[in-house]
Amino acid sequence: MDTFDAVLLARMAQRDTQALEVFYSQHARAVYSLALFMLGDQARAAELTQEVFLLVWRSAGAYQATGSARAWLLRLARNRAIDELRRERRRRQSEAVAAPQVIPPWPARPDAADMAAQYAVHEALRILPAEQSEALRLAFFQGLSHQEIAAHLRTPLGTIKARIRRALLTLRRHLQGDEPG
Secondary structure, eight states: OHHHHHHHHHHHHTTOHHHHHHHHHHHHHHHHHHHHHHHOOHHHHHHHHHHHHHHHHHHGGGOOTTSOHHHHHHHHHHHHHHHHHHHHHHHHHHHHHHSOOOOOOOOOOOOHHHHHHHHHHHHHHTTSOHHHHHHHHHHHTSOOOHHHHHHHHTOOHHHHHHHHHHHHHHHHHHHTTSSOO
16 A cells, blocks of 8 residues: 555656545545644644645655655644644743633534544553653643653653653554554
């Protein structure tokens, strides 16, 4: 499948819109689910999904077939979501200084498939040691950089990177069913 994805990306670099349609149909759900999980809002997740595929369209020629195209795509989505979280945090900080506290809007309800995916990830997070879980949550759900996490937890940067890597490997095995949990 990944070879097929690489072929689709090469065709997109040549501005083949059908290749984009096929690539989108295969991966949009995963990108949307990741964005929804990180951002917690359906409208923002849908917008981010569109932004990511527009970015893929524009930068398909830059893809290096050294790894999985799906992993590359999800890394793009994760990075965009983190950027969005950071912008939101900066905006909230500036509004907190400038405006009185207001009640936030009620979030939209995710559909059953999204809720099941979120539940599976949350359950998988529970199997992690506390140190790994905390580092992973700060990185993926709070949008902090490894450097910021190290400072926040008063832990060496190398330790933070190792915790996050071990946590991701454990989660991957668990979610793929390779490890009991």
